[in-house]
Amino acid sequence: MLPIRQPLHDLPPPSAEAQTHSERLRTLIRAEIETAAGGISFERYMELALYAPGLGYYSAGARKFGAAGDFVTAPEVSPLFARCLARQCAEVLTALGGGCILELGAGSGVMAADLLAELERFGRLPERYLILEVSAELRERQQALLATHMPQWRDRITWLERLPQAFRGVILGNEVLDALPVERFRRGAKGFEQFVVVENGAGFAWDTRSAPPPLQRMLAALEASLPGGFPPGYISEICPRLPAFVASLGDTLAHGALLLLDYGYPRAGYYHADRAMGTLLCHYRQHAHDDPFRFAGLQDITAHVDFTATAEAALTAGLELVGYTTQAHFLLALGIAAEAGDWQQAREVKLLTLPQEMGERFKAIAFTRALGVPLQGFALRDLAHTL
Numbered sequence: 001m002l003p004i005r006q007p008l009h010d011l012p013p014p015s016a017e018a019q020t021h022s023e024r025l026r027t028l029i030r031a032e033i034e035t036a037a038g039g040i041s042f043e044r045y046m047e048l049a050l051y052a053p054g055l056g057y058y059s060a061g062a063r064k065f066g067a068a069g070d071f072v073t074a075p076e077v078s079p080l081f082a083r084c085l086a087r088q089c090a091e092v093l094t095a096l097g098g099g100c101i102l103e104l105g106a107g108s109g110v111m112a113a114d115l116l117a118e119l120e121r122f123g124r125l126p127e128r129y130l131i132l133e134v135s136a137e138l139r140e141r142q143q144a145l146l147a148t149h150m151p152q153w154r155d156r157i158t159w160l161e162r163l164p165q166a167f168r169g170v171i172l173g174n175e176v177l178d179a180l181p182v183e184r185f186r187r188g189a190k191g192f193e194q195f196v197v198v199e200n201g202a203g204f205a206w207d208t209r210s211a212p213p214p215l216q217r218m219l220a221a222l223e224a225s226l227p228g229g230f231p232p233g234y235i236s237e238i239c240p241r242l243p244a245f246v247a248s249l250g251d252t253l254a255h256g257a258l259l260l261l262d263y264g265y266p267r268a269g270y271y272h273a274d275r276a277m278g279t280l281l282c283h284y285r286q287h288a289h290d291d292p293f294r295f296a297g298l299q300d301i302t303a304h305v306d307f308t309a310t311a312e313a314a315l316t317a318g319l320e321l322v323g324y325t326t327q328a329h330f331l332l333a334l335g336i337a338a339e340a341g342d343w344q345q346a347r348e349v350k351l352l353t354l355p356q357e358m359g360e361r362f363k364a365i366a367f368t369r370a371l372g373v374p375l376q377g378f379a380l381r382d383l384a385h386t387l
Contacts, residue, residue: 011287011294018298025055025297030198039195039207041215042292043240046181049296051134057297058135058179071283071300073175074261074327074358075111078348082114084334085259088377089115089170090124092257095373099169099256102130102160104176104249109142111174112157113149126169129153132160166254173260177310178302180245182237184280185211185219187230192219194235196293204293215240226271236271236278237303243313250317250369257375258319258367261327264305266386279304307365308387319367323378324387327352328359333380 014022029048033040050057074081093099106112112129119125133139139159146157184206185192192211199205211219215238222238223229230236249258264270270279282289284299292301311321325333331353340346353359363383366375 011289012285014295014298021055021060022295022297025049025052026202026204028052028055029204029296030202033196033198033204039197039209041212042184042194042196043181045196045204046292046301049292049301050179050181052297055297057300059137060297071286073107074352074362075107075114075174077351077358078345079110079114080336080339080345080348081331081352082111083118083339084331084336084377085111085172086115086118086122087334088259088375089126089172090119090122091373091376092170092371093124093126095371096168096256098127100128100130100167101126101169102132102164102167102171102252104132104171104173105138105179106131106133106142107138107174109145112142113146116150116153127156129157130160130164131157132163163248163252165252167252168255170256171249171253171258173258173262175262177239177242177245177260177262177305178264179300180239180241182239182280182303183211183215184237184278185215185235187223187232187234189232191216204296222271225267228273230271231273231276234276236275237280239303239306239309242306242309243316246310246313247317250314250319250367253319253367253369255370256368257322257371258314259364259375259377260310260366261330261362261364262305263361264307264363267306267308268386270304270306270308305363307363310365311384311387314367319369320371321384321387322366322368322371322375323382324363324365324384325378325381326360326383327362327364328355329381330364330377333377 029045032048048056051059053059089101103112112131116129131142133142147154185194186208188208192215193208194211195207195209196204197207218240219238280290280292280303282292282299282301284295307324315321336349336353340349351357364377366378
């Protein structure tokens, strides 16, 4: 969930223990910057801040999800989200005559628990439920929660360290793409710039040195695809890892569907002239701000998703684009309105579907291979033409 941006002076201070943890990570990053002739790419900074073993945000032990964490995802808002996903999964598993579910980055594990409970109610349980989780700390939390809520599934839930081969079923990714490290760039007079350097011997700052040739070529190709290109001083992000990541999912999927939900825009909206400072966003204790150098290791760092790039990568991998829509239209097409049985559930439906909440900022996009049936979640409104 995207909270309202807060001024930096309004952010709650971290505890002494958290500050010590953050300083250990900052020391690691400073050492790498010094080794790299005084500067590293923002992609590398973001990778270390989020995933450095034992120190990065997703590798350390602080609570991240839910009201007591830094941000709230749709599965944490309401079990109705997972129930709707269960309907979409059941449709695919029925068309395949069976299959498995693979969840990418299962967060707290609550979506897996709610989704399996609903599929059990439908009588359409998958053969196995697989979870690919890069964070050992989150994997432990998921295992504890699922052992409590779904003990009967202990032998059929498997945690993976790498993607499986010849997968048959449904691949799910909720708020996964936004956590891929991105490059931050600025359009200079002679090309593209942006680096991360050490400031005053301790903190970090942006430096407008020239981007390396591979990134220059990537950004030049992006600029050429946009009417008018980038004006001088334009700042935004690009995710060099996105094509390879989506291609790996395409290579994994032999029969079935890939369903991704996240916040983002088609390329024309992402790089619109009015969005001249990019989409970079940090989440810290239910506050949002745009300083990725503050609270290193204690906050999430994200960027919105370029869904056009996502679709291009999937099509190149041989997948078929079968739908792109807002989260609101996706959930409404799957019957979420009928689930509002009391005032609390009605409030949850509003949080998930209203435009000013999560309904329009979040999108759903789906691809299939050798499936041959339309997906119900895109029956109400398909915006694939906007990609």
